[in-house]
Amino acid sequence: MGWRIRNGMSISIWNDCWLLGFPVRKVTSSQSTQVDLVSDLIDMDERSWNIDLINPIFNEADIESILDIHMSNSNQNDILCWKGEGSGLYTNLLTKRVSISNFCPRCNQSIEDNTHVGRDCPYARKVWRLLDIRWSDDASNLCFKEWLLRLFMTHNKGKHICIAVTIWSLWFARNRIICEHQYPLFVAIVQKCRMYLRHFSIRTHVLAWWKPPLEPTTKLNFDVCFSYAHQKSCSGFIIRDSAGFVLGSGFIHTHHITYVFMAEALVILQGVHFAKDIGITRSTLESDSKKIT
Structure with a gap:
């Protein structure tokens, strides 16, 4: 599991494992009160890392790891996800x-x-x-x-x-x-x-049998759970190719969702953005929702 950084607002710089490597690791630099979330390190206008801010706060190893992270063009919520292997199995x-x-x-x-x-x-x-x-x-x-x-x-x-x-x-x-x-x-x-x-x-x-898409199209399956009491949703999605191999999967927590139709419509947009982020441009969408067609 690892974070796909978008706006950085869901990821704590000091408490979360978000730097590249295996295992995905936390920063090793001494904690600074200047910054708290990963979003604090991003120049939102340029969609790039704020190097002038990063350099005086982090040690050399952390700086190198941070700058190695590709910055997404999307300003959507961060995604905690696992990227599948071509074999469909977890790889040693x-x-x-x-x-x-x-x-x-x-x-x-x-x-x-x-x-x-x-x-x-x-x-x-x-x-x-x-x-x-x-x-x-x-x-x-x-x-x-x-x-x-x-x-x-x-x-x-x-x-x-x-x-x-x-x-x-x-x-x-x-x-x-x-x-x-x-x-x-x-x-x-x-x-x-x-x-x-x-x-x-x-x-x-x-429950229904999953039907693979026609080659070379992929299939994006998605679902969402919604809490009216907390006014938030959790969107989940998985992308597979015509052989059934998992190309990517993830989920997103979203706040300030006031009704279920809004949550079910939003998961489509989030799933499409996720597919685009991992380089997929042709995909069939599939859900069990009877409200979104």
């Missing part, structure tokens, strides 16, 4: 020669890869056991992709969503360790999975 960054520890940050016993995070880590095994997702001993020797296929083949359709949500939750928990130094208990992961599963069970009547 060691293969990209990124200099990081190659041991699991939770158990510190084995080299970390997709299989360890999702299956072999003792932490992951406790989560699977409490969710009553089990597999045979011989399946433990399979690669991640074959093991995942085996899980879907040996469990009924009612368990398929649980499997997908659990893998996502384990990876999300791993990223919290790397980016935020937060170590969620495995019981908390189980509770989160069950919460999502309850949400899916409520909405099963609106």
Whole structure:
């Protein structure tokens, strides 16, 4: 997960992980009272970094990292997002020669890869056991992709969503360790999975098979949740190609939203801006909203 900086108004300079690298890191310079949000460092008229302000506040390493961040032409809200790999799988960054520890940050016993995070880590095994997702001993020797296929083949359709949500939750928990130094208990992961599963069970009547777009067009799916009491919305979107590979995904919190139609209309604009930011110019829009057509 990482921030895509637009107006910088949602990102704390001193408390958030927003500088480029792996893991995405916080600034290391001594805190200054001159600036608070990333937006304070941006020349909004020129859509560029205010170098004269940045130089006296930050150390050399932070200055270099800040100036390496490409400034978007959009003045919309910042986006917390994950950019997918062409393979559709999470990539072990060691293969990209990124200099990081190659041991699991939770158990510190084995080299970390997709299989360890999702299956072999003792932490992951406790989560699977409490969710009553089990597999045979011989399946433990399979690669991640074959093991995942085996899980879907040996469990009924009612368990398929649980499997997908659990893998996502384990990876999300791993990223919290790397980016935020937060170590969620495995019981908390189980509770989160069950919460999502309850949400899916409520909405099963609106679930439908996803249909890929025709090549070379991409498809942008979006949805939004709205709180009338707090007058804010959360927009979510995902972009996939004709093979179903994820090209990008993200979400945006927006305040001062007074009614649901406004939230559902806004998510379209936010999704299109997001697609443009990552270089996508041709995309089909799809939503389950009956109010926006």
